[in-house]
Amino acid sequence: MAYQYEDYDVAVIGAGHAGCEAALSCARLGLKTIMFTVSIESIALMPCNPNIGGSSKGHLVREIDALGGQMGKTIDATFIQSKMLNRSKGPAVHSLRAQADKHDYTDHMRRVVENQENLTVKQAEIVDFTTEEKDGKKRITGVVTHTGGIYPCKAAILATGVYLKARCLCGESITYTGPNGLQAANALSEALKRLGIRLVRFKTGTPARIDRRTIDFSKMEEQFGDERIVPFSFTTDPESIQKEQVSCWLTYTNEKTHQIIRDNLDRSPLYAGVIEGVGPRYCPSIEDKVVKFADKSRHQVFIEPEGNYTNEMYVGGMSSSLPEDVQFRMYRSVPGLEHAQIVRHAYAIEYDCIPAVQLKASLEFKAIDGLFSGGQFNGSSGYEEAAAQGLMAGINAAMKIKGRDPVILKRSEAYIGVLIDDLITKETHEPYRMMTSRAEYRLILRQDNADLRLTPIGHEVGLIDDERYEKLLEKEKMIREEIRRLEHTTIGGSKEVQDFLEKHGSTPLKTAVSMAELIRRPELSYETLLPLDAGRKKLPEDVIVQVDINIKYQGYIDRQMRQVEQFRKMEDKKIPEDLDYSDIKSLRTEACQKLTAIRPHSIGQASRISGVSPADISVLMIYLEQYKRKKHMKETV
Amino acid sequence: MEMDTIAAVSTGMTHSGIGKIRISGDEAIRIADKIYRSPSGKKKLADAPSHTIHYGHIFDGDQVIDEVLVLVMKAPKTYTAEDVVEIDCHGGIVVMNKILETVIRYGARPAEPGEFTKRAFLNGRIDLSQAEAVMDIIRSKNEYALDSSLRQLKGELKEKIQDIRKSIIESVAFIEASLDDPEHISMDGQDEIFREKVDRHIAELEKLLDTADSGRLIKEGIKTAIVGKPNAGKSSLLNMLSGEERAIVTDVAGTTRDVLEETVNIHGISLNIMDTAGIRDTQDVVERIGVDRSKDAIRQADLVIYVIDGAAPFDENDRAIMDMIRDKKTIILLNKSDLSQAMEKEELEKELDRPLIAVSAKFGDGLDELEDRIKDMFFNGQIDLNDQIYITNTRHKKAIMDALDSLKLVKESLDAGMPEDFYSIDFMNAYTSLGKIIGESLGEDLIDTIFSEFCMGK
CATH class of the missing domain: 1.10.150.570 (GidA associated domain, C-terminal subdomain)
Incomplete structure (x- = not known):
């Protein structure tokens, strides 16, 4: 029996990483919002790897935070190990990655959404939409649940992740469920097709989880977290998150592992042709690695804890869709896993998603007014990519309802801009993963300056409060003034100076130079030059980082800025x-x-x-x- | 003004009396000042009033290139509504080309086909009613340019560029893979390999530029196709013109099954001759392909030399060929004047309504008359050098120079001990610049290479 519920401004379909950010941003912008999920237990679930961030994905989390999103805050509250990757490389590719306590992460996000003003969380499967024709174009007027409930709304946001017509494959066994045996959403695909939306089928996979008690860690290399932990969120006080961290472990596959895989390839649904979906190249299953990189005698395997209060360990690098009995032998062939007990088997999952070229840059469907989408449904992969799109879809649904212009981040402004532009411009043939090489202006799009780049936009949108914005302006001012001071402070070749330079392996001065000039020398930095810099005031750590980078890499940054100028003209x-x-x-x-x-x-x-x-x-x-x-x-x- | 400064030869590359190089954009006058010298050596074009003409010389460094008149026209009352400088020189392909290249070396970019017109329109100098025509010009000029640029590219140059590009993208993919997956892929010890690679590629590109200076990046000359029925004596004609036994000459009709190419010089005019397979209705597959290629050669040619077999009757195949070459600049030869003729020359001339030259390719009779005809056609302007040849050469050179600049930046960064994420950007720029020469755009090359070469993933 169809019945009508009260009106909402926005209905969000799905409560994963995209859905949560979308719902939170709409609600925080004052819109009456409802978020649907097939299962309350699946809110902000991490069904694959137990980490947030990583190369370029860490940038996305920083950007989400700078715009007023939630992901950074939640991982800061729930991580169990943290690492800044690529520290030995340039600042543009430093990237934060944290191991999450999966259960805590999900729980934290669930509390946040449940307690968010203006937001209703509802367990129900959405199976259809109500629409009207306006100016020759379809417009969303509501969503319909599997029990016939109609929820009128001004905008709907699709964030269905990998749940649409999902099927999981483990060897010959096929189950028609979402990840972790959760219920799939089987009806919505047909409704989308009726709206004229083109769907494609993608696949991804996850490795097994193994009982910690059955692993021999003495045969593995221990991987520690950083000594000094850097938070994701610009609002998190670094002091508040320095804590004991857990370790990850590194081991390797070997010829025996590869032989077991090769002998059983015919039983892999991927190679037997059972899987129709297109899988990602960057996160290949172990059988893919063995076939495509046949000359490699071993592959890395990272054993990562899923949380503090579980014995489940994630076997990074060995995702698979081989049958259970093969998995059993395959995992046990790896040093340290000889007696491993598998808690959950590896599987591949196939699902419906869209070529996102059907979307505008605001993530609204070109052909359907008021229908937005974000996350894995748009053909991306990864929690961070999903969250970033969810946030932008939420912001833009809100902007539309408020009669304001959409917020479109340029490729020169944010990794999020690169992500969305790539998705809507190039027909991708595999789940899209963010990569630093995709960002042509990456020297400017650093994780350390995400707040300087995006917080003013977040403030303009209404997700960043005045206090945080004022702080940012203050930070900008300090950076500007300190750079100016260093450029105008000259330093002569006194004995003290020459001795200092010699001590640091730097050539002595012939004429007086500015302090900035010295900072630019590869062997020196803002920090090391303290003894020569009498006029220096004590500045906050994040200001110093900006001053150092901006002076040290000025030539490179200026060059990119000039390219950005050219680029902008075309974008405008x-x-x-x-x-x-x-x-x-x-x-x-x-x-x-x-x-x-x-x-x-x-x-x-x-x-x-x-x-x-x-x-x-x-x-x-x-x-x-x-x-x-x-x-x-x-x-x- | 929001556009960069462009330059091109605006008169067509012919041997006519006067040549004109046009520069347009913010930097036009500044660039001209760098290469122009007045008789007193003191005048600066930047100080000159708009719409004035200045006598002087164009210099490349200390070397005089030509005596010129320079027109200075300041925005907005110019063709493009930008600052425009026109350099009137003495003409001649070599001089015009040299001046253009100097202008480019001092900061201008070779104009894309139709770009002056495009700017004129975008800056409001061309009436709205002309928009369609402007779009047509841009499209047709670009298609022609792309087509001819690829056609003229020498095989060995293409291979060289492809090799360097492959080597570059492999390095960049390595760097980027390790940045994206630092725990799986290590860059230890790669610096030295990169340094060696960059040095090598810099040397290779510098050598290519030297070659380019003598104009050998591309096949030059008037594209000339020799066509005719099988065994009409086309290959013999080529041998006669080039003075060497290049084409295989036999009595068996249908011997030349491919298109041979030869550059010959006639009274200082360079002809790039394509000897083609004989055209006849054939069932032989290999010969069929040859015939198709011949038709293609006719399409590309600036000049067609049609060889009629004087010893055989004028038949259907001849009529088919006449049909194919109808719109082309053509010289028709009646070959085998040494043998008894199947038809009188005058009779055939009347039938075809075209003059014929009787030759004997075998003995060299009639060669002088043929050469004179080619010379006349060239100096009367009936046939001219494809301008695109020189324009292409200039563009290729600019692309190589850009790639060189990028590689030198990579080297600088390596020397300064910068992390690889900085120089991989310049590495990639070099790759993109070189791609312009072989007509390849970037696309997803890098991502594809990363995934095919490196085992990434969680």
């Missing part, structure tokens, strides 16, 4: 949504088809579409100028 040339590309006679057919399919929002985005040539872009620019002048003429007549 907007293309009207209703442009009829078939009207542009001089476009090549391929370009016309691609542009019509993707409908880029700017000349910049158009230029990144494969199959659109520079000449097509020139033609498009001429056409837009003509279009503009014609419009101007009409207006002035």
